[in-house]
Amino acid sequence: MSKTPIRTLLFGAALALAVAPWPAQAEPGVTDDEIVIGMFSALSGPLMVNGADPLNAARAYYEDVNARGGIHGRKIRTVIEDDKCVPAESNAVARKLIAVDNVFLLNGGACSGAVVALQDLVNREKVPHVFINASGDTAVFPPTRYQFGSIPGTQRSTMAAVVSFSTEQLKGKRLALIGPDDDMGRAAYRFVKAVVEKGGAELVAYEVVPNNATDVTVPIVNVRAAKPDVLMLATYPAPTILVVQKAYEYGLDLPIVSAIQGVSSAPEVFAKSVGDNGALENFYYTVPLAGPLGGPELKPFYDLFAKYNPDRDTPTLTMPYGFPSAMAVVKALELAGRDLTREKFVDALEQVDFDSGIMVSHIKFGPDRRDAMRGQVVLKYDGETLTRMPDVYEWDQIVPPDSPALN
Structure with a gap:
């Protein structure tokens, strides 16, 4: 019986290993039976009102998808963290979700600063990140x-509605504008200028107030001196309340x-904080929702939220914003197919275009589009009754996306 030298056997085994196909490396966060999604939002702290209910709405949607069989034979498992809407915290929890929990994608963020802080990380690590309800332009x-967001609309969306309604309906x-001294305020100002110039109106006053303002007398005096037809606001609740009160006090009719x-x-x-409905006699504000809170349009989503969050009897105004982000994620996972990778998911997400039933315009992404929803409507609010005004305003139908005025 012939004997093959050991050295020859070892060489043959090495050669076989060299040419044999190695099993493909598993995609992070994907197994035969699950997809792991990292979720984060403001679940505590002063901005919890913006973050907790939208995150739990998204989670409810994932749980409902699981109850209906999952996606291509896989169930979604979520890992949830609290970033308090603080950029440093969002960076820490995102790193933990990526490196420790090994998630496939991130679905998180209720505040613009928190998601902007993650741009370098997620693009360097090539981890898809879909915001829950953060909407700042700079994001x-x-x-x-790898970043997709602005489900409720950016400042381009809100200010397109504000200016167009002010010029077309009113x-x-x-026109006068008061805005905050931050990135959102500056984005609002740039877009207002672009829309005003296009529409043939004139911006006769622009005033900036800090978010922690306790007195807005000087801005109101300056606005009154400019004699505008309409006062537009891009401010947050506290300064908005002060402005409405002071305008009424100074007879700015x-x-x-x-x-x-x-x-x-x-x-x-808001009305209770203003304190006198006389100040709201001619007050309007924009919203991205397809129907009024408690109305028939949104009832199925409130019912779904209640099913998976039985302890939340009175969800916040922002709760419905959480559903479309989860819907977009699920649609992209379905499009990407069973052979799932992060790159296939991103490519699929760029094809997503659907009517959520929640927002006034389609949720739509594209190779050069990361702001999901571009429409807004306007409500008249007199302190007691909400009345929807006609028309849906979509910013890219008012100012072309490639307009130099936006830069």
Whole structure:
């Protein structure tokens, strides 16, 4: 019987290993039976009102998908963290979700600063990141490969509605704007200028107030001196309340049109804070929702939220914002197929275009589009009754996305 030298056997085994196909490396967060999604939002702290209910709405949608069989034979498992809407915290929890929990993608963020702080991380690590309800312009303009967001609309969306309504419905020719001294305020100002110039109106006053302002007398005096037809606001709730009160006190008898961020978690809370419905006689604000809170359009989503969050009897105004982000994630996972990778998921997400039933416009992404929802409507609010005004305003139908005025 012939004997093969050991050295020859070892060489043959090495050669066989060299040419044999190695098993493909598993994609992070994907197994035969599950997809792991890392979720984070403000679950505590002063901005919890913006973050907790939207995150739990998204989680409810994932649980409902699981109850219906999952996606291509896999169930979704979520890992949830609290970032308090603080950029340093969001960076820490995102790193933990990626490196320790080995998630496939991130679905998180209720505040613009928190998601902007993650741009370098997620694009370097090539981890898809879909915001829950953060909507700041700097998070999506210019677009980056792995971040998708602005479900409720950016400042381009809100201010397109504010200015267009002010000029078209209220027939304003001389407009004034008060905004915050931050990235959102500066984005609002740039877009207002672009829309005003296009529409033939004039911005006769622009005043900036800090988010912690306790007195807005000087801005109101300056606005009154400019004699505008309409006062537009891009401020947050606290300064918006001060502006409305001071305008009424100083007899500034003109329509006030506010971006959505000016009204707190519920209109009735805002009215109570203003204190006198006389100040709201001619007050309007924008919203991205397809129907009124408690109305028939949104009822199925409130029912779904209640099913998976039985302890939340009165969810906040922002709760419905959480559903479309989860819907977009699920649609992209379905499009990407069973052979799932992060790159296939991103490519699929760029094809997503659907009517959520929650927002006034389609949720739509594309190779050069990371802001999901571009429409807003306007509500008139007199402190007691909400009345929807006609028309849906979509910013890219008002100012072309490639307009130099936006840069």
